[in-house]
Amino acid sequence: MKRTKSRATSFDVAALAGVSQSAVSRAFTPGSSIAEDKRAKVLEAARMLNYVPNSIASSLTTKRTNIIALILGNMHNPFYVHVLNEFSRRLQGLGRQILIFTVDPGSESDDAILRALQYQIDGVILTAAQLSTRMTSICHERGIPIVLFNRYIPGSDASGVRCDNVGGGRLIAEAFLAAGAKSFAMITGDPKGTTSQDRVRGFVERLMEEGVRRSEIEEVPGHSSYDGAASAALSLFAARSRPRPDALFGINDIMAMGAIDALRHRLGLRIPDDLMVGGFDDIPEARRAPYKLTTVRQPIDQMVARTLELMHLDEPDRPIERGIDLPLPSRLVWRGTVPVPPAFRAAAAEAAAADRPESG
Amino acid sequence: MKRTKSRATSFDVAALAGVSQSAVSRAFTPGSSIAEDKRAKVLEAARMLNYVPNSIASSLTTKRTNIIALILGNMHNPFYVHVLNEFSRRLQGLGRQILIFTVDPGSESDDAILRALQYQIDGVILTAAQLSTRMTSICHERGIPIVLFNRYIPGSDASGVRCDNVGGGRLIAEAFLAAGAKSFAMITGDPKGTTSQDRVRGFVERLMEEGVRRSEIEEVPGHSSYDGAASAALSLFAARSRPRPDALFGINDIMAMGAIDALRHRLGLRIPDDLMVGGFDDIPEARRAPYKLTTVRQPIDQMVARTLELMHLDEPDRPIERGIDLPLPSRLVWRGTVPVPPAFRAAAAEAAAADRPESG
DNA sequence: GCAAGTATTGAATGCGTATTCAACGGTCGC
DNA sequence: GCGACCGTTGAATACGCATTCAATACTTGC
Numbered sequence: 001m002k003r004t005k006s007r008a009t010s011f012d013v014a015a016l017a018g019v020s021q022s023a024v025s026r027a028f029t030p031g032s033s034i035a036e037d038k039r040a041k042v043l044e045a046a047r048m049l050n051y052v053p054n055s056i057a058s059s060l061t062t063k064r065t066n067i068i069a070l071i072l073g074n075m076h077n078p079f080y081v082h083v084l085n086e087f088s089r090r091l092q093g094l095g096r097q098i099l100i101f102t103v104d105p106g107s108e109s110d111d112a113i114l115r116a117l118q119y120q121i122d123g124v125i126l127t128a129a130q131l132s133t134r135m136t137s138i139c140h141e142r143g144i145p146i147v148l149f150n151r152y153i154p155g156s157d158a159s160g161v162r163c164d165n166v167g168g169g170r171l172i173a174e175a176f177l178a179a180g181a182k183s184f185a186m187i188t189g190d191p192k193g194t195t196s197q198d199r200v201r202g203f204v205e206r207l208m209e210e211g212v213r214r215s216e217i218e219e220v221p222g223h224s225s226y227d228g229a230a231s232a233a234l235s236l237f238a239a240r241s242r243p244r245p246d247a248l249f250g251i252n253d254i255m256a257m258g259a260i261d262a263l264r265h266r267l268g269l270r271i272p273d274d275l276m277v278g279g280f281d282d283i284p285e286a287r288r289a290p291y292k293l294t295t296v297r298q299p300i301d302q303m304v305a306r307t308l309e310l311m312h313l314d315e316p317d318r319p320i321e322r323g324i325d326l327p328l329p330s331r332l333v334w335r336g337t338v339p340v341p342p343a344f345r346a347a348a349a350e351a352a353a354a355d356r357p358e359s360g
Numbered sequence: 361m362k363r364t365k366s367r368a369t370s371f372d373v374a375a376l377a378g379v380s381q382s383a384v385s386r387a388f389t390p391g392s393s394i395a396e397d398k399r400a401k402v403l404e405a406a407r408m409l410n411y412v413p414n415s416i417a418s419s420l421t422t423k424r425t426n427i428i429a430l431i432l433g434n435m436h437n438p439f440y441v442h443v444l445n446e447f448s449r450r451l452q453g454l455g456r457q458i459l460i461f462t463v464d465p466g467s468e469s470d471d472a473i474l475r476a477l478q479y480q481i482d483g484v485i486l487t488a489a490q491l492s493t494r495m496t497s498i499c500h501e502r503g504i505p506i507v508l509f510n511r512y513i514p515g516s517d518a519s520g521v522r523c524d525n526v527g528g529g530r531l532i533a534e535a536f537l538a539a540g541a542k543s544f545a546m547i548t549g550d551p552k553g554t555t556s557q558d559r560v561r562g563f564v565e566r567l568m569e570e571g572v573r574r575s576e577i578e579e580v581p582g583h584s585s586y587d588g589a590a591s592a593a594l595s596l597f598a599a600r601s602r603p604r605p606d607a608l609f610g611i612n613d614i615m616a617m618g619a620i621d622a623l624r625h626r627l628g629l630r631i632p633d634d635l636m637v638g639g640f641d642d643i644p645e646a647r648r649a650p651y652k653l654t655t656v657r658q659p660i661d662q663m664v665a666r667t668l669e670l671m672h673l674d675e676p677d678r679p680i681e682r683g684i685d686l687p688l689p690s691r692l693v694w695r696g697t698v699p700v701p702p703a704f705r706a707a708a709a710e711a712a713a714a715d716r717p718e719s720g
Numbered sequence: 721g722c723a724a725g726t727a728t729t730g731a732a733t734g735c736g737t738a739t740t741c742a743a744c745g746g747t748c749g750c
Numbered sequence: 751g752c753g754a755c756c757g758t759t760g761a762a763t764a765c766g767c768a769t770t771c772a773a774t775a776c777t778t779g780c
């Protein structure tokens with residue numbers, strides 16, 4: 001059992017194969033000029049020595065690490081877990097690695113980005129937290145693209161990918177109205193986040209178009225978590241003088257789920273009989289039997305794809321796309337938490353059919 | 361808007377501060393010998409240039425990257441999401457970064473580890489997939505510790521951390537017996553994984569001690585997923601000639617949840633009245649209102665702490681701990697899916713009290 | 721006030737690889 | 751059969767930083 005902590009270098013391989021170090025480097029660099037038989041000899045020698053190319057050393061000269069920083073906040077929201085999963089799958093397929101940073105939701109991401117920069121990452125994907133303009137320009141000056149995922153920052157130079165949250169909020173309002181709801185409430189997320197704000201805005205906007213007054217739409221913060229939403233829902237529905245709202249919008253699915261569980265099991269409310277509920281995101285959990293949540297689907301695949309396009313990892317010299325904000329279309333998925341009006345029967349049947357297998 | 365993709369180097373900072381490059385390096389290296397006023401000058405110059413030390417370059421000489429590879433399989437099992445979260449929190453606190461690799465559950469992890477090795481990672485945490493002895497020795501020869509999390513590989517040189525799965529399986533059997541169950545079934549996970557095997561073994565072992573015959577214990581594979589378990593449960597309970605089992609062990613919580621939802625909502629079974637259900641892991645989701653799952657708690661905090669101890673990142677020169685297998689104690693959490701026998705009323709009340717706030 | 725430390729400092733070097741550059745041999749076209 | 755060309759090759763160098771080493775300035779003890 002050797003204790004030689006020595007890792008074989010390209011020189012060792014070169015010596016064994018009887019070639020120069022350059023040849024070893026070329027043997028491992030696709031597209032470089034090397035004779036096939038020589039390459040074979042090198043690979044054979046490398047195999048014998050358990051040689052693994054040192055990406056760290058090579059990135060010193062290539063200026064590319066093939067590492068992408070992914071900054072995550074709330075991993076208790078399954079939405080971001082699926083996002084992480086999707087990015088991981090895609091980036092691995094492109095030969096890239098993911099360096100993970102978790103930050104407190106709502107806090108500054110500057111620290112995390114600074115740590116990431118030390119590793120000369122090729123790009124940053126930000127799914128949480130705030131981003132200062134200073135940090136944005138530091139990254140851009142270095143040629144490192146930053147993409148905001150599921151958020152945007154007004155006036156920021158950083159590009160972002162998200163879905164049409166305002167439109168999605170409107171879709172939920174529309175569904176509630178079609179189902180005959182008269183009084184409304186919502187459980188909101190991060191008050192500083194544009195995502196929550198936009199969903200609220202679309203929802204309210206649409207209701208007001210139908211003559212609902214803003215003061216009639218109740219609003220409680222749910223802190224973007226299952227538990228937070230459960231408490232919020234209870235505070236909203238327990239012990240009140242006003243008549244209960246008959247439609248509740250959870251700004252994201254995990255909060256809608258928390259609200260549903262609390263209202264059903266603590267207050268005995270029946271859904272959708274006593275109360276209709278709408279969510280947002282369409283996480284896989286939303287289609288599970290206890291919820292069958294009517295919600296707005298975010299096109300995660302497209303969002304991930306667009307994010308990668310925006311970073312154009314294969315063309316590092318192309319100038320960075322600045323200030324781009326790409327809202328992708330969202331769509332309503334009819335399930336069981338909002339009574340389906342006759343006009344939407346077909347859509348609901350379609351959703352039910354699509355729900356058979358849970359993705360993954 | 362500069363287009364200088366040039367990142368300032370320690371030489372640039374040195375020039376601006378009027379010192380040598382060595383001084384810059386020392387200014388950023390805690391514990392190195394440098395006068396306080398000079399360090400201040402360096403830091404000031406660094407700030408002006410937006411200088412960020414290049415960890416990649418420094419690791420070339422220090423032989424330490426402060427990067428840990430975390431290999432994940434099934435991110436659809438919330439258990440591993442919480443594990444990831446915990447590792448991220450802890451490792452960031454220690455100034456380490458996490459490089460994520462996702463692999464197909466059940467497949468070889470060699471590819472992922474090989475990719476990780478290219479980045480000269482300081483350690484590997486494996487929460488999924490198989491590990492070849494060849495890869496183990498490659499890592500060990502290089503002085504890179506590998507820790508198997510929530511698994512072990514018989515005969516492997518790699519160390520592992522897990523809980524007492526056999527004992528945990530026995531606890532569920534014990535609970536079922538105490539609640540008066542007479543006929544049993546289980547939904548199993550990865551048949552190649554020791555974790556699933558051990559839980560099954562403990563469960564069966566304990567039942568057989570009470571005279572239950574092995575052939576009487578039904579067994580269906582649930583593929584470690586919510587959906588897989590849902591199908592498994594339906595195949596187990598729908599259209600059968602034999603009397604239905606009255607106790608079902610889901611080898612992990614996510615499968616127990618899938619089974620519960622399917623049996624309740626598709627077959628109309630009442631839990632625990634018609635059927636008692638036990639799980640394993642105690643993921644946060646298990647305590648949610650629709651489930652209130654009686655399950656075995658894995659001590660994630662301890663497991664994570666032990667994993668980090670085993671890697672002794674701060675003492676890279678200490679010889680690697682080989683073949684260590686640390687089973688930590690697991691314990692039963694009484695909730696609502698198994699009728700609580702009088703003797704366990706106190707334990708159940710305690711669990712209920714502890715459940716008030718969901719962690720995170 | 722002098723010798724023996726002690727704390728700082730900068731020049732030089734090495735880490736492992738990619739890449740440039742000049743040299744080489746072989747091939748093709750005519 | 752000869753020159754131009756192209757595909758290969760290895761020596762040398764750069765990448766950005768930590769560290770060693772020798773030199774220097776500064777203390778302290780007696």
